[in-house]
Each structure stands twice: as structure tokens, then as C-alpha cells.
Amino acid sequence: MLEVDQVRAGYGAINVLWDVSLKAEAGKLTTIIGPNGAGKTTLLRAIMGLVPVTAGEIRLNGQRLNGTPTWEMANHGIAMIPEGRLVFRDMSVEENLIMGAFHKSHRPHVKRRLEEAYEMFPRLRERRAQLAGSLSGGEAQMLAMARGLMSNPRLLIIDEPSLGLAPLVVNELFEILVRLKGTGRTIVLVEQNTARAIGVADQVNLVQSGKVALTQAAAKIDLEELHALYFGR
């Protein structure tokens, strides 16, 4: 289980997160929704050690995570698939995937992990030699997801995977999220597509202005109530 406990974080003198607390239970999908600029990405960056946590604690299975360098996160079984799908454009699909297993401890498993990635994302197999920069938006997102899986993470943190994608591709993406959930992984999903996120989630957290405004089981969410809260009505 991942626990975020009273966390403050931001950029230099600008604080963004104000005592944020939430939990992501093992094997469950926890979604973080909220408007632009609410601090969703900042929260994920704080978990990954990409922005300094100035107060509070982040724990993984009871073990303190703050202060752990980002490059060590793979050793703790954590992988993040960042917003904007940041693939290496001048590298092939397969080279991008191999980069996802860069850590020494993962290298012996590269062949098997590649096979698993191609099984889950057959289109990437067809395009294994193609430059990542020439992939469609949907394919690039699939590549970013597959690359994140190359370290076989137990905790997968995904930031806005559906952003800018066509509805059919979004469907495909959410099907993959359901399959990933089925593999027993813990997933933290940031999404602007609230309805879709709630559809796939176990637990929902609404973040607004750097604070958690609502935490609720997905099954208990009343969309109308949520939207009223979301838009401050």
C-alpha cells in the first residue's frame, strides 16, 4: 500500500500541495481527478521524488519513501508513466522499451519482458523497428505504458494517459488498464476524464487547489454530487 500522509510540496517558494493525504491500496486502482492546475502531476512527482516534499511523509508498505532518489524507484517496484508520454522520438519502439529496463537488476529479464509487452500491445510488435517519433498519439501512449511495465512494477503511476486521444483509442487504453488491474498491480491513475476514471477505479480522490476535497469508494460516487463539488456549485 502507498500512503501519502499530510504532504506539502511545490516548486521553490511556491507551495502547491497543502497537507495532502491519500492511500492507494495494494492491487487496487486509485484515481486522482481534479481540474487543471490542481496539483495532480505535482503529487505524482512528489511520490517519485521529482519535487521535494517539504512536510509530511510518503510510505510504501510502511517504509518511508521520501528522500529516495527517483532512479531508485524502480528498485522499490514503482514506475511512473508521465504526462505527455515522453517517448524517445529518435529511438525505435524496441529501443524505447529496452530503456524501461535500464536498471542493472532488470537487464537479465529484458527478453521476457519485451515478449510480455508485445503480447499486451500487439501493435508495438508490428512497429518494433519504427522510430517512436513517427507513432500516432495512441501508439505513443501505448509505448509509454509498455515502457513503464518493462521494470515489472508492482506500483504503476499513470498521469493523464487519455489526454488528446480519440475515443476509440481511449476505449482501448481503459481496457488495458482493466487488464493491468487483473495482474494484481497497484495503480494510481490521474485522469481528467472523470466518468471513465471512476468507471475503472476502486477508490476516487478529488484534488482541488492542492488539497484533497473528496475521498470515496468509486462504487459510492454520485456523479452529480461530484460535478457540483468539482465546479464549486
Ligand SMILES: Nc1ncnc2c1ncn2[C@@H]1O[C@H](COP(=O)(O)OP(=O)(O)OP(=O)(O)O)[C@@H](O)[C@H]1O
Ligand atoms: N515546474 C514548475 N514550476 C513552478 N510552478 C509549477 C511547475 N509545474 C507546475 N507548477 C504549478 O503548480 C500548480 C499545479 O500544477 P500541476 O501540473 O501539478 O497541475 P495538474 O493538476 O497536474 O494540472 P493538469 O490537469 O493541467 O495537468 C500549477 O499552478 C502550476 O502552474
Ligand SMILES: [Mg+2]
Ligand atoms: Mg497534470
